[in-house]
Amino acid sequence: DRSIKIAPSILSADFAGFGAEIRAIEAQGADWVHVDVMDGHFVPNLTFGPPLCAAIRPHIRTVMDVHLMIAPVDPYIDAFAQAGADILTAHLEAGPHIHRTLQAIRGAGCKAGLALNPGTGIDAVEHLLDMVDLICVMTVNPGFGGQKFIHSQIDKVRSLRAMIGDRPIHIEIDGGITPETAPLMAAAGADVLVAGSAVFKGGSVDKPEVYGENIRAI
């Protein structure tokens, strides 16, 4: 299904009320829920791990899309799978054995995602196309919400879509998505748009209609 999907990142939600925040964004039209896991080592920030994923799982009716910004990845795959992740995305840059990591993700029963930092080319992806269900092109350097979109990634997405051809692989883009940058990425071939600050800004669980307006504006 190549229709455009919006995946709000709960990194920009109110951390004191994830259950209510998730129910609000789904009621307002979110297609997937994007969960940013950071380890203070692969990226210079800390967020949350498998227990948080397990706690929010019952509140998610759509897709739990877990973005692992951690290294190493392999020791934690089973824990995230048991916590209910539908998609587990690992970074190409997180270790020397991405092929093994993708095998392990599918082996744990999840869809396998492969994320690329802005400085990483797409050459290595060619040899992984039969191993992935999703490729996440980072349009900011991972670690923080609210950063500025990196325009050089538009050509990368276009090349990647050509490389993928008619294989059933999602292209997700993550970082700096706004009503201005989203159409550029959709035109280049992305079909899953992650957005944190652009979805949550100005809204709250008491003003959920703002989330709906923000989602429709993207």
Ligand code: DX5
């Ligand atoms: C960055 C995260 C993103 C980010 C998106 O490391 O992977 O999901 O928080 O936030 P915005 O949309 O605010 O750039």
Ligand code: ZN
């Ligand atoms: Zn992310």
